[in-house]
Amino acid sequence: MKALIVHGPGELAWEEVPSPPLASAHSALVRPIASASCDLDRRLIAGVTPFKPPFALGHECVAEVLEVGDEVGTVRRGDLVSVPWKIACGECPQCHAGRATACTSVPRHAAYGVPAGGHWGGLFSEVVHVPFADAMLVPLPPGLNPLAVASASDNLTDAWVATSRPIATRRDARVLVVGGTESLGVLAVQMAVAAGAASVDYLDDSDYRRDLALRSGANVELGQTLDERYDVVVSATRDPQALYRGLLALAPGGHCSCIGIIFDDPKIPLFGMYLRDVTLSVGVCNVRPHIPKVFDLVGSGRCNPLLVSPTVVTCEEATEALVQPLAKCIVVRERIT
Template identity: 40%
Template sequence: MQRLMLDGPGALRWEDCPEPVLDSPDQALVRPIALATCDIDPAVLQGRFPLPGPYAFGHEGVAEVVAVGDDVRTVRPGDTVVVPFQISCGACPACLRGRTGNCTAHPLMSTFGLGSMGGLNWGGLWADLALIPHADAMLVPVPAGVDPAAVASASDNIPDGFRAVAPQLAADPGVEVLILGGPAAASIGLYATGLAVALGASRTVYLDTDPERLAIAAKFGAEVIEGKPDTRVGRFPITVEAAGGAKALIAAVNATANDGWCTSVSVQAKDVALPMLAMYSRCCTFHTGRAHVRPAVPRILDLVATGRFDPSIVTTSVVPWSDSIDALLEGPTKLVAVRA
């Protein structure tokens, strides 16, 4: 079989390798059919995020189940499934609490397709076949009628946007939301925007400088404002920082209202001095870190299946599987490669 390998910035190649085989009764073999780029992928390919190769590439996608172990009960060959990018057993204390990104059955940050950061032995999803451990715990069937290409990022980036707005809107229904968009977490910020609208925010404001991203946010029904992340547009009960950098992070905190919640979904490579006294005075809750993806996937698929949320609005390029390398090197906001 073939798999896509990343050797370094701007360097991708197809590699022949042995097919994976089932060696545990709880495993499944899947054939990826719609693979998406994560927001970190363009940064790695352009040398802006240090993740050395070579490693098997790809960690967001939908697949067809090819074979299952004897103990697998929730999926069967022929099913179309979302493959969460984080490896989770479903049975450890962390998984039982919904903290599947910190599964204690495997080394911390075990993921598909992120090289040394996620453990090299899990392989990548941009391949003819992928081996899924803990198939019952990990794989989520895609509802009938939902286009696999539309939910290819349900593995990672859509849940990342979901966690930034959904719990807070559940606690305070109908409040206003501000998303500071930008290149660092481009699609996550846009998914958060669409989800805020879908989940009933009374006002969803998207602030960015990029015309393409502003147009996408407007398609979701958000109020779009062109401006830098530190442009003052008021204070909001829920703020999301997706722009990257210290200025945007501080701006998001400063835009958070009394008793508000600020989530940073970008990866801050350097330490940032937060305005702690102001945060204390306003009772600001700040959260950053990796999303725990698996518990959010069924809720996202339900929103898509019922027509409340259309993640395909964020997709800027859909290409055949055979064109993957050229398309990846072009670096679109959200690329989906589809296998016939």
């Protein structure tokens, strides 16, 4: 079978690799039919992350179930499913505590498409092994467009969790989204609107993304001073200075969700944050429990992820499309409309 392999900085190619076996009674084999690029992927391809090639790329997709083990009860052959980015058993104490991201049944950081906790394959591949099918896979409701939820595996659900949690505990929340990565900021705008924010402002240097944010319901004409104006800040940027500005924009009691991955240790205005009694949350998203809600939001039209993923390409076109600037694109293996 073919897998999309990162070999070195800028070197991306389809390669013939052994097809994974159905490893246990709890496993499934799936065939990705609509795979989205995560905002991290272009940096993984460019070689500017701590993760060293070679590795199979991809950790967002909707897939068709090809085969399931005897003990699998929630999905069967032919089902369309969302495949979460994180490998997790659903049974260990960490999984039971809602921290599938720290599952102890697999190496720490075991995930698709990132060689952080071993190699588990990539979700652009032709066939993918899912070791804990019941705990991981989420069947799509009938009629839901696979393209629109291809990113539910990571970015789309991350945007929902990062915005909806702090908004839920703050009345008439004023929200600032600091954009900067391909899709997360604009998705966070859509999710903040869906979660009932009183207002959503969007800060970004990119005219292209500012236009998408405007079309998603944000105000993009911001004044010079943002300090202490917002109950919730979602930082979807890789720019440490933009994160810093976002933290200063928090009102007393505010919450900042930092979802743009910054690999080094940026300066944080800690004392100013202390005086305002604000919270900074940062971390990978435990997506699995939230994917059904995201399906609901997309199915009911309360968010439109395709606005940030306008490029749909075939596998042959993927190697070129995935390195384009600004692109969050979707690679399809079947002709999907």
